[in-house]
Amino acid sequence: MSNHVYKKLELTGTSAASIEDAVNSALARAAKTVRDLRWFEVEEIRGDIEDGKVGHWQVSLKVGFKLDE
Amino acid sequence: MSNHVYKKLELTGTSAASIEDAVNSALARAAKTVRDLRWFEVEEIRGDIEDGKVGHWQVSLKVGFKLDE
Amino acid sequence: MSNHVYKKLELTGTSAASIEDAVNSALARAAKTVRDLRWFEVEEIRGDIEDGKVGHWQVSLKVGFKLDE
Amino acid sequence: MSNHVYKKLELTGTSAASIEDAVNSALARAAKTVRDLRWFEVEEIRGDIEDGKVGHWQVSLKVGFKLDE
Amino acid sequence: MSNHVYKKLELTGTSAASIEDAVNSALARAAKTVRDLRWFEVEEIRGDIEDGKVGHWQVSLKVGFKLDE
Amino acid sequence: MSNHVYKKLELTGTSAASIEDAVNSALARAAKTVRDLRWFEVEEIRGDIEDGKVGHWQVSLKVGFKLDE
Amino acid sequence: MSNHVYKKLELTGTSAASIEDAVNSALARAAKTVRDLRWFEVEEIRGDIEDGKVGHWQVSLKVGFKLDE
Amino acid sequence: MSNHVYKKLELTGTSAASIEDAVNSALARAAKTVRDLRWFEVEEIRGDIEDGKVGHWQVSLKVGFKLDE
Amino acid sequence: MSNHVYKKLELTGTSAASIEDAVNSALARAAKTVRDLRWFEVEEIRGDIEDGKVGHWQVSLKVGFKLDE
Amino acid sequence: MSNHVYKKLELTGTSAASIEDAVNSALARAAKTVRDLRWFEVEEIRGDIEDGKVGHWQVSLKVGFKLDE
Amino acid sequence: MSNHVYKKLELTGTSAASIEDAVNSALARAAKTVRDLRWFEVEEIRGDIEDGKVGHWQVSLKVGFKLDE
Amino acid sequence: MSNHVYKKLELTGTSAASIEDAVNSALARAAKTVRDLRWFEVEEIRGDIEDGKVGHWQVSLKVGFKLDE
Numbered sequence: 011m012s013n014h015v016y017k018k019l020e021l022t023g024t025s026a027a028s029i030e031d032a033v034n035s036a037l038a039r040a041a042k043t044v045r046d047l048r049w050f051e052v053e054e055i056r057g058d059i060e061d062g063k064v065g066h067w068q069v070s071l072k073v074g075f076k077l078d079e
Numbered sequence: 080m081s082n083h084v085y086k087k088l089e090l091t092g093t094s095a096a097s098i099e100d101a102v103n104s105a106l107a108r109a110a111k112t113v114r115d116l117r118w119f120e121v122e123e124i125r126g127d128i129e130d131g132k133v134g135h136w137q138v139s140l141k142v143g144f145k146l147d148e
Numbered sequence: 149m150s151n152h153v154y155k156k157l158e159l160t161g162t163s164a165a166s167i168e169d170a171v172n173s174a175l176a177r178a179a180k181t182v183r184d185l186r187w188f189e190v191e192e193i194r195g196d197i198e199d200g201k202v203g204h205w206q207v208s209l210k211v212g213f214k215l216d217e
Numbered sequence: 218m219s220n221h222v223y224k225k226l227e228l229t230g231t232s233a234a235s236i237e238d239a240v241n242s243a244l245a246r247a248a249k250t251v252r253d254l255r256w257f258e259v260e261e262i263r264g265d266i267e268d269g270k271v272g273h274w275q276v277s278l279k280v281g282f283k284l285d286e
Numbered sequence: 287m288s289n290h291v292y293k294k295l296e297l298t299g300t301s302a303a304s305i306e307d308a309v310n311s312a313l314a315r316a317a318k319t320v321r322d323l324r325w326f327e328v329e330e331i332r333g334d335i336e337d338g339k340v341g342h343w344q345v346s347l348k349v350g351f352k353l354d355e
Numbered sequence: 356m357s358n359h360v361y362k363k364l365e366l367t368g369t370s371a372a373s374i375e376d377a378v379n380s381a382l383a384r385a386a387k388t389v390r391d392l393r394w395f396e397v398e399e400i401r402g403d404i405e406d407g408k409v410g411h412w413q414v415s416l417k418v419g420f421k422l423d424e
Numbered sequence: 425m426s427n428h429v430y431k432k433l434e435l436t437g438t439s440a441a442s443i444e445d446a447v448n449s450a451l452a453r454a455a456k457t458v459r460d461l462r463w464f465e466v467e468e469i470r471g472d473i474e475d476g477k478v479g480h481w482q483v484s485l486k487v488g489f490k491l492d493e
Numbered sequence: 494m495s496n497h498v499y500k501k502l503e504l505t506g507t508s509a510a511s512i513e514d515a516v517n518s519a520l521a522r523a524a525k526t527v528r529d530l531r532w533f534e535v536e537e538i539r540g541d542i543e544d545g546k547v548g549h550w551q552v553s554l555k556v557g558f559k560l561d562e
Numbered sequence: 563m564s565n566h567v568y569k570k571l572e573l574t575g576t577s578a579a580s581i582e583d584a585v586n587s588a589l590a591r592a593a594k595t596v597r598d599l600r601w602f603e604v605e606e607i608r609g610d611i612e613d614g615k616v617g618h619w620q621v622s623l624k625v626g627f628k629l630d631e
Numbered sequence: 632m633s634n635h636v637y638k639k640l641e642l643t644g645t646s647a648a649s650i651e652d653a654v655n656s657a658l659a660r661a662a663k664t665v666r667d668l669r670w671f672e673v674e675e676i677r678g679d680i681e682d683g684k685v686g687h688w689q690v691s692l693k694v695g696f697k698l699d700e
Numbered sequence: 701m702s703n704h705v706y707k708k709l710e711l712t713g714t715s716a717a718s719i720e721d722a723v724n725s726a727l728a729r730a731a732k733t734v735r736d737l738r739w740f741e742v743e744e745i746r747g748d749i750e751d752g753k754v755g756h757w758q759v760s761l762k763v764g765f766k767l768d769e
Numbered sequence: 770m771s772n773h774v775y776k777k778l779e780l781t782g783t784s785a786a787s788i789e790d791a792v793n794s795a796l797a798r799a800a801k802t803v804r805d806l807r808w809f810e811v812e813e814i815r816g817d818i819e820d821g822k823v824g825h826w827q828v829s830l831k832v833g834f835k836l837d838e
Binding site: 305306309310313314316317323324325326327328349 | 649650675676677678679680682683684685688
Binding site: 640641642643644645646647652653656657660687691 | 772773774775776777779831833836838
């Protein structure tokens with residue numbers, strides 16, 4: 011039986027709403043072109059500031075998916 | 080007066096809902112067997128992916144509690 | 149044309165509600181005395197525990213703002 | 218459905234043979250007292266030296282297991 | 287003479303046999319679609335546990351290859 | 356001959372006197388319930404402030420001990 | 425309005441001249457195949473040595489670009 | 494009830510005597526101009542050397558204090 | 563003789579020309595309001611991209627200066 | 632009784648065979664010129680790639696030995 | 701005028717008494733064979749445990765000295 | 770065929786001119802006493818400040834060279 015191999019992409023999702031929404035926005039975009047997404051790892055949480063409040067959450071994450079054999 | 084000593088456990092809480100809920104789920108479980116929980120430190124945020132969305136948030140945290148003297 | 153220079157402050161915002169709210173609470177306080185806030189970077193997420201649940205989220209962040217020329 | 222919670226132990230396995238054997242030696246010991254071991258993360262690889270060769274590999278790892286609900 | 291430019295991919299190779307085999311399994315997969323692989327850097331060693339033993343080694347690595355000019 | 360396995364606990368010792376005393380206070384507490392303590396690794400040094408002076412040193416350390424075979 | 429998503433590539437640019445030139449050499453190569461490059465983050469600076477002097481600067485950087493929606 | 498916000502300063506205290514004294518020397522200076530100092534985190538311990546002995550301990554620390562509301 | 567105490571500011575200097583120029587631009591701005599600047603530590607090198615080239619180098623640094631006694 | 636002092640060297644051992652062999656190759660070379668080698672710490676695992684397989688493992692390690700008194 | 705160049709050694713000093721004493725013990729040993737010691741940087745603080753107390757502090761430090769021109 | 774072994778030195782080069790010049794100044798010094806220098810890795814960039822400008826760049830680097838067999 012062959013061993014599985016996975017690839018990790020690094021994406022930055024953004025959202026005005028929340029950290030969770032920024033992650034899901036990155037995953038939704040990845041799912042358009044990549045099959046078999048499996049897991050993610052949050053690497054960095056930052057954002058821009060508008061009028062003394064968070065403007066957009068900018069969450070960088072690694073996204074792992076299974077490569078075809 | 081004796082010095083206090085604290086112990087840290089490392090737990091991973093999970094939740095389909097949010098990062099905050101995953102942390103509270105770990106704390107609720109710890110509170111069943113440990114008295115005197117004091118603080119936590121988030122170590123890692125990751126998760127699995129289902130249908131191009133976050134399936135479960137997996138949040139690893141250290142939980143500090145006071146040891147009996 | 150002169151080069152821009154930015155300064156970073158390190159703040160810890162707290163909130164009983166959520167990580168996002170703790171960040172906004174720090175930004176709101178910074179906006180009272182600093183003009184031209186631009187971006188933030190989350191450094192650390194921790195908190196205290198009350199009755200086996202998160203009491204307050206304590207989120208440390210760096211906040212960048214533009215210095216006058 | 219309740220959320221799962223996992224606990225991580227930190228162990229150091231040793232072996233005169235190999236890094237892999239040192240990890241398995243730590244897992245075998247953990248399996249004696251803990252049910253439902255799930256995953257491990259290698260934290261550090263070091264060792265002592267005897268006669269100009271590796272004496273024992275000392276591999277520190279975190280071991281995750283599922284807590285009962 | 288133009289300067290060379292390299293790209294790094296991040297892959298996770300798995301193997302039931304050894305850390306070395308997990309790395310080679312990732313490299314073999316990369317070699318199917320990428321020419322001019324040059325070097326790798328191990329980023330993380332972890333794995334799953336089956337019956338109190340390592341089930342699969344999961345080794346994350348960066349793989350560098352030369353881009354066409 | 357079987358391989359030795361060690362476990363690491365993470366403790367935070369406190370002391371109004373010194374960093375060294377905070378470490379010894381954590382070790383003394385661990386020695387009450389754990390046999391065969393072998394080594395420690397200082398992870399973090401922090402403290403609280405009273406009247407513009409260190410109130411208590413809070414030193415987090417990992418403590419390694421040998422598991423029974 | 426949908427949230428923007430960015431992807432980060434990791435590249436290593438080289439140059440016999442300077443660190444700045446090695447970065448620009450990586451960016452020039454990326455610009456041949458990727459539209460909408462936005463920012464970069466220097467990850468590592470190293471190089472080879474020829475005749476007791478820097479032969480080539482080897483600068484690894486992450487390059488962020490906006491994904492189409 | 495409003496959320497508390499804290500600010501962290503980064504200071505380097507020095508002392509010919511000890512690490513503890515270097516920290517206290519930084520705190521004493523901070524207390525001259527800042528009210529409501531709460532906690533500190535040691536970031537770095539270094540020093541200069543005179544006649545083959547430590548000349549001055551140089552201890553960098555972050556100092557947290559509560560901002561007025 | 564009293565012990566010296568230093569404070570560190572975190573600044574981000576920018577320049578279209580070079581990393582060195584971005585650092586000097588931050589130092590020049592700091593020198594307008596702070597006396598007795600002593601040393602700096604580069605924390606991060608990044609930048610924006612314009613037309614497939616570095617637009618501005620953005621160099622974050624800590625700047626240490628001596629506090630009055 | 633005087634206190635012992637140890638020195639650490641940083642070496643990179645290579646091997647076509649395995650990580651373990653690369654470490655032993657570095658230790659064997661160190662043992663030719665240094666007495667009283669005591670322990671090692673693996674710092675980095677990388678390698679070159681030949682024909683889509685690991686060419687040589689390159690393992691950087693710190694090697695500690697006791698200095699004469 | 702030529703530029704100065706410094707070399708850093710990594711040493712581990714030990715002491716039954718204190719962290720400060722372990723550092724001075726490493727510096728005293730270095731001063732026997734190296735002229736022009738300038739500064740040190742503490743890298744790691746650990747130790748062995750005897751009878752539930754610190755046996756010896758083991759402090760790893762980098763020691764910088766000026767090379768002859 | 771025997772495996773190659775490399776040693777890494779840690780040096781700090783200085784220069785009033787640039788980061789690149791500080792690195793080359795360290796390499797030139799190393800080349801006086803060491804044959805077969807192969808590669809370097811920049812570890813830290815800092816410097817002193819004179820009259821509100823960089824006085825000297827201080828660049829710490831590891832320098833790898835091949836050991837005789």
